[in-house]
Amino acid sequence: MAQTMIGVIGGSGLYGIDGLNAARWQEVETPWGTPSDAILTGTLDGVAMAFLPRHGRGHVHSPSTVPYRANIDALKRLGVTDVISVSACGSFREEMAPGDFVLLDQYIDRTVARDASFFGTGCVGHVSLAHPTCPRLSEACETAARDAGITVHAGGTYLAMEGPQFSTLAESKMYREAWRADVIGMTGMPEARLAREAELCYAAVAMITDYDSWHPDHGTVDISDIIATLGANADKGRDLVRRLPALLGADRAPCPHGCDRALEYAILTAPDKRDPALVARLDAVAGRVLG
Incomplete structure (x- = not known):
């Protein structure tokens, strides 16, 4: 049986994990560039953990300049199996109030200036994104939130905007009334897409x-x-994060929803037509199916 390693991507306001044993910051090199920051690793309740500040310590990256591909590759390269994305957001629903948490299950992607895939010319891959978050992991986050006394909403649609400016009033009304989005933020995409391409279980806490x-x-x-x-x-x-190791456990069975097998039939380029340079860059992300 595989071993669980929980990766936490912390958004605005969340810059570390308390109580890690043998904690140390590790620099990770990736073929997609330098991640947002070094990654804090250690163990918590006997489970391996990794923490990556999405904007970097000191908040140096804007939503558009976050190196999303490098971040996901670095976590996969370290052995992360389950990613918890934590981010700040605005609400379009009266009942989803400031201070509440929402466990996302859908996205509307309005970003335009970001690299949204690991694949491309020379190695074409198409993954299903119908259900972009992992129900098993989201359920664990819901349990952890409720045990911590947090008001949490299970399920919600996230509108990912480019930013860095906030919405106009007209946009805000359109997203809420016509598009029926529940929350809005600037970093949910392409992060969720890339996690799926990297065969990582992914849950998003807004x-x-x-x-x-x-x-x-x-x-x-x-x-x-x-x-x-x-x-x-x-x-x-x-x-919430401190409660996850006890809920997920150190031993990890295959994901019942197939997140860890998302690339099973996704690569369309014939083996003899694949670009060796791109395949080499995909060693961590897609090595299971390309190797």
Whole structure:
């Protein structure tokens, strides 16, 4: 049986994991460039853990410049099996209030300036993204959140915008009323796409900081209000993460939803037509099917 390694990608406000045994920051080289930062590794309750600050310590990367491919490759290269993505977001739903968490299960991708796939000319791959998050992993996050006393909503659609500006009022109303999105953020894509291509189980925890700009009683997004909510949300996020090793355990069976076999029939380029240079770059991400 394989061994679990939980990888946590921390968003705005979440820059570490408390209580790791044998904790150390590791530099990881990838063929897709340098990750956002070194990766903090260690163990918690006997389970291997890895933490990567999405924006880098000190928040140096904007949503558009986060090296998403390098981040996912680095986690896979370290042996991560399960990725928990934690990020701040705005809410389009009255009942999804600032301070609440949402476990995402769908995305609408409005990003335009990011590398969205590991595959390309010389090695073409198409993975199913109908269900972009792992139900098993999301259920563990829901249990951890409820045990921590966090108000959590199971299921939600995330609108991924390019940013770095927030939405106009017209956009906010369109996303909420016409497109029926539940929350909005700037970093959910292409991260979820790339995790699927890397055959990683992926769950996304959206920490609500505001009501975007649609809410008549809350007005436009105010960065000072967001920062105030971020601190409280980060404490809750750390509490959720600390509970995951005990729920997931050190021994890991194959994913019942097939996340760890997403590339089984995805590679379409004939073996003799594959670009050796691209195949070499895919050694960690797709080595199981290309090797």
